[in-house]
Amino acid sequence: MEAYKVLEVKQSVFDSNDKEAQQLREQLKKDGVFLLNLMSSPGSGKTTTLKRTIAALRDEMKIGVMEADIDSDVDAKAISETGAKAIQLHTGGMCHLDAAMTKQGLEGLGTEDVDFAILENVGNLVCPAEFDTGAIKNAMILSVPEGHDKPLKYPLMFSIVDVVLVNKIDVLPYFDFDMDKCREYVHMRNPKAEVIPISARTGEGMDAWYNWLRTEIKAFKENQ
């Protein structure tokens, strides 16, 4: 038997998504579940970052992960191996999760024993940015090999996130990636976004990310 289940989630009607997202956010506040929506391009390191984050924080909080994908189970398998509660969401070809799908995911995961829920969104810099999932905070990963110009090309994504993790800094010497320009472009789109350089592979910079999470989750719990 697999350590995770697979759920086929269905999209709601587009018009009501903002309302549904707001309702879900209220419910999460009531239930004390901090939901983080994690977005990125394919292959920028979402799953590796999550695995390391779970290992670092699992003694401090109860973590549950929803892995959204078109139709594979690769990521839920990887996450369930960490011992964290995990569920695989299949979007049936959709390139994003909306609030209704996220709600179905949370119900499938079961949040009664979760205080930090993570939605690993579909690998895509366009569609996920267009749909409010109802998450408390939105995070994205931009990896060094993708280039520092991405905020210029995917403005909406960078404008809606609270934090940008710049991953794979261990390979900075091998790429023409300018961290200062990256920060400048991110802040052009979103002056409030936090930029945290990390290497999910080596662990470099990850403490700043854990501290960002601890601070946000503490503030969320205090505002309940």
Add this chain to the structure above:
Amino acid sequence: MEAYKVLEVKQSVFDSNDKEAQQLREQLKKDGVFLLNLMSSPGSGKTTTLKRTIAALRDEMKIGVMEADIDSDVDAKAISETGAKAIQLHTGGMCHLDAAMTKQGLEGLGTEDVDFAILENVGNLVCPAEFDTGAIKNAMILSVPEGHDKPLKYPLMFSIVDVVLVNKIDVLPYFDFDMDKCREYVHMRNPKAEVIPISARTGEGMDAWYNWLRTEIKAFKENQ
């Protein structure tokens, strides 16, 4: 004055896309314009690959490039600096190009003096795979930092392409990328897909890609 123009392309109704794509393909055959649809994740090196390809082939054929993006002009600017004919297509938030948008792009570009037209699709492994653009051949770039497991996670994209360029092989030593597994996974999805390892930065492997293009364009012209 910029060396390229910017066109806001509009989506057609979804139902008729396959028909419109087929009609566009017939028209391209009549006109002798080989249209290549190039897809990939954000930051996998589409523009760098195109710049090098244009430099290598511009004395053999007349090249025109359509750069599709949500709303930036970064890529058309880079391409027009190569001296190739270029046009920027803005999709107005859409994460793909359909056949109607591609047709508008070709009309905007002007194909009377073009025999090799390239559509650089929006950086995305999901939506562009769902819409036939009317192209003669479909190509995609998978870059080493994205990982060899991508064919498992984005099955449709890998199933519809004629050739997969595995880019950034110059950084293979710094990533856990298994080229044999990559080939195996690509061929699981699509036994006929050609897999060509390249580095658009150093030029390694690019000759195999140019030869693939020469062969396909020659076959296309002979079948006219």
